[in-house]
Amino acid sequence: MKTSPAFGQADLTNCERELIHLAGSVQPHGVLLAVREPSFEVVQASANVVELLRRQSGELLERPLRWLGGNLEDQVRVIAQQDDLDEPVPFRCRLSLGGSDAEFEGVVHRVPGQLLVVELEPLDTPPGGVAVLELDGDTLAQHLGRAVQRLSAASSIGTLSDAVVKCFREMTGYDRVMVYKFDPDGHGKIIAEARDPRLESLLGHHYPATDIPQRARELYIRNRVRLLVDVDYAAAGLVPRQVPGSAAELDMSMCTLRSMSPLHLQYLRNMGVTATLVVSLVREGQLWGLVACHHYSPYNLRFAVRAAADLLSEVIATRIAAIDNYAYAQVAIQVRRLEQRLIEATSTEGDWRLALLRNPRTLLQPLDATGAALFHDDEVLSTGEVPSTPQLRALQQWVQTTGGDRLFHCSAVERDNPSLASLTPTASGVIAVKLSADRPDYLMWFRKEQLLTVTWAGDPAKPMVANNPMELSPRRSFAAWSELVRGTALPWSGSELALARAIGASLIDIIVQVNAVRLLIAEHQLSKVRGTVGSSNEAVIVTDGHQRTLFANDAFLRLSGRTREALPDLAAVAGLFTQPQAAQRVFDALVSDCQPWRGEFEMAGTRPTPLSVRAEVVPARDGSVLGFILMFDDLTESKRALRAREHLEASLSQAAPSLAAFGSGSRENDELVSAILASASLAAMDIADGNMAPTVAPMLEELEVSTRRATTLYGRIRGFTQR
Template identity: 30%
Template sequence: MENKTTALQYSGEKNYDSDFCGSIPLHQINLIQPHGLLLVLDKSLHIRQVSENISDLLDLAPEAILEQPLASFLPETELKDLQLKLSREQRLELEQVDIPFSLTFGTEDNSQVFTATVHPEADQILIEMEPAQRENDKSFLSFFQQIKYITSHIKQAEGTEAIAQVVADEFKQFTGFDRVLVYRFDPLWNGTVIGQAKTEDMSDLLGLRFPASDVPKQARDLYFKNPYRLIPARDYEPVRLYPILNPITRRFTDLTSCNLRSVASVHLEYMGNMGISASMSVPLILEGKLWGLISCHHKTPKYPSYQERTAMELLSTIAAVRLGSYEKEQLATMQAHKRGQYATMMEQLFTQDFFSEALLHGKPNLVELLSLDGAAVVYEGNVQTVGKTPPVQKIKELASWLRRNSSDKTYVTNSLPQAYPNSKDYKDEASGLLAIPINPDQGEYIMCFRGEVLQTVNWSGNPDQAIRKEPDGKSYHPRNSFALYQQTVQLTSLPWRQEEVEAAEALRSAVLSKIIREKY
């Protein structure tokens, strides 16, 4: 795939998290993929709904097994084991626990061994079944050793990108997918590829950003219900449930918990545009939040075994723990350093005669504490500065604008020219502003400045063309280009971290305390 570079200049971050894509009820599609079958049971374990492909897999007509007890199709020992586990889940009041099973399903004349996942729900029980694959190519011991080996590699990696690259390399080696990507979501849910392992003939996506509409909100939410999303063959024919309406709920069956759930046709088109026939993705969830995804692509149909999928679930959890641990370590180190600086500044603040001297010229000063380019104190008609700042008159005008347009809370922006166009004249000094109010009614502030930082964002395709709607306004298509598309972000500074804003607000309290002590 040939990459073409197009430059687009804009200020600020555009939100590509499409409300249109995010509103599609993916869990109520009422269709499944054909590599397995689905049973819907009532609480008495009678079959009330079934996927129509049971006739292909077991030569049983869907209508022939409806209203029949599950006991008619399972060996007694397996049925008792299932009943025991279901009663245990109910007794312990465990919520939505998926139960893995090996089930021999069918009649005396025609039965088959399936790998099954049982989803107990409030009013019904869903059973997903896939024909069991032979796993004799790997003994349990060799499989366990392989998982242990991969785990040790992940745990030894240092740095977010380094961990992501190890995960990509090991997943590709373990699964045999043609390409494995690890990408991280930003605050606007765009995903940037930070780790990649691929065959030579697959396109290079490392470092590229994918718009949030590629994984819309509905799809992101489902990752908390499903441990993975697998599409083994893009050109499959979806299978309907019989009857169409669930007799228990009298509406479409909620397939939120089902891995067999069919996917939206637009996503299959997306895969085709990407040149892949099979995909599997597992989430990276850190502290209850979706941090990123491990996404696997294959040019031809691919059916990873239940054993492999379970291992991928486990490894993704281990990777998420390692990523979270590393980022916590980095944050703790940075916070400890900042706390030391802050404590020294507080000592200076209360031992020096003028608070502005402590803030602007102490060791450390405000510029060092908050990683600024410059700072100013507007107080009692005077303007004092340090570092790179706008001219004094411009600072006074900015203070007047803040007095008219902001509340008595700390004002934070990393794109001041968007909010205050007059500041474009000094974007190099103050594209970012954190303004700490001292006496906002009088236009008195501590101003923290960050200059413009030009950022080139490498998108995988034009994000403004991620969705192409038909003239009817209802049908739509995904983009068909994943070539490099560059955007230059102007009139913005580096973003303000939450801990920096919190430090600034704590500083405000100390300054006000100092002023009150001096005056009274």
């Protein structure tokens, strides 16, 4: 079993497991006091209390906070009354230093099962000290207002990222600001940059996943803003190192002053960077990317500016969600058009498969694919540039064993399965959607090999010298280094995967419809077709022209909680709903009007289930009606999304007076308040317009939480700046 190296004892072979949250020291521009509750006695203190508080750490231990004078203990006691103190809460206070009062700002958070942690930074910078950015309330509100408006107007990830770096650089003044986006393998790429013109550009450079160890990524999700004031700082250790009364070290995961790994500091020195601000961009609980700010001399930010950066990260994450979901909305439009064409082809030609593959552009262009193949009913049909049939069969067998239930994708078949290396020229990249629950039926798209030139920020494989990572690490040289990548295709984007999944779902729907018709016109194929329809996840009922039930599949029986025998006709089906008479009138109209019907019913039960109902009339050649096909979709998630949107709108209405109260007093503040609310409302509309029910409700709920958090952050900002 691999052990995790203690903080500061990792090397390049095990830095992934370094216990960076147990740093045991802080950056010296502030002090840390670990306090025992309820006595509020200091049990641990950083050694630099001598310089910043004019107290020896030894004489401070076991004394209450009030011993430091001023109103520190009063402020901390008020904050400590909160049950949820996992996230640091900022405050300002006064302390007595050598007979005179001095102002500090800081944060308090609680380490579960351990102590209350108080971090303090002096507001008065000593002569010759580090440059500190402090913005008054109106100026900060102006920056935030402009930023929120620019970010909310972005219609793509590219334009959003460009706006992010410009807004952050204007507000914070760092020499270089970058948006750093992670790919599915954890590698990073700089997709936007704003910099001092004297600096060389890093735009487009890639960084290997190993540059940011997994433990660091986890902390970036929890602690959204990380500040380094001076890369050459002398760390102030905790006294004592371990929590008194235990053998454990203080968990510093959420500490703003926590020391950084020596390997990371060396990494920054290798780049020539002195100070940094890193702001996390979190999407659906995952680390989507980072806003990385670099400075080439020591640099600090007041807490109000840090909180503003945190607020903007929430606005950015909300906009990313809206942009992504807008792409999904376009996916839905394309799928509906394709479905319509295939249904028309089925009715005129009797085979949707030929219509699907007849026009390569229709199938290939939306996914930027170079070829496609359909595996259906033991046949292989293809279009575009594809491997040979034996190679396709081998690929199908591999996907069947590794692809899971619905969607399989890769961008380097040769890397993932060397035995299929012969496919690389025409099918290095593959997306496969499964079309049947019990058969190896697939629709696959292919991308041929694409020779890529990847520009890395230094050779990612450069060896150490003298086995000393502090002397020369693999990242010592950050000159652009290009690598020709073979055997791979361009990676599939999230919207392309969503489109493939949606097309597959549409084809499953069409297959069910086609096979339901066959049940009426081809009794000799009944056994084979019944298996296809019966195993479908789509709830289906088929009746004859007199409304007598011919078939109800398992999905419908599960949905209704009835047996086939209990559903002899549509009258019995109508009795399943909360308004059976209205349902029966719809069914009767199918007979009299011979027109399809779309609408919603509610399935009766302890908790009624909303359903989307599609009723199709199947005509015979002589003009009579062979029967009817009814398909039911559970709308529970769609309704949940609607409720989530209504709840969000109510929350925004409730948040408006609070934000207005915070913002009153200047035109810039009022504009910022309006911008924050408008941004949330616009994001809500973009998200809900996507109509992707299983994802809309969680995203709206996440947006509500984000807006509430933005409200709190803005309140804190105003609290800091109104003096």
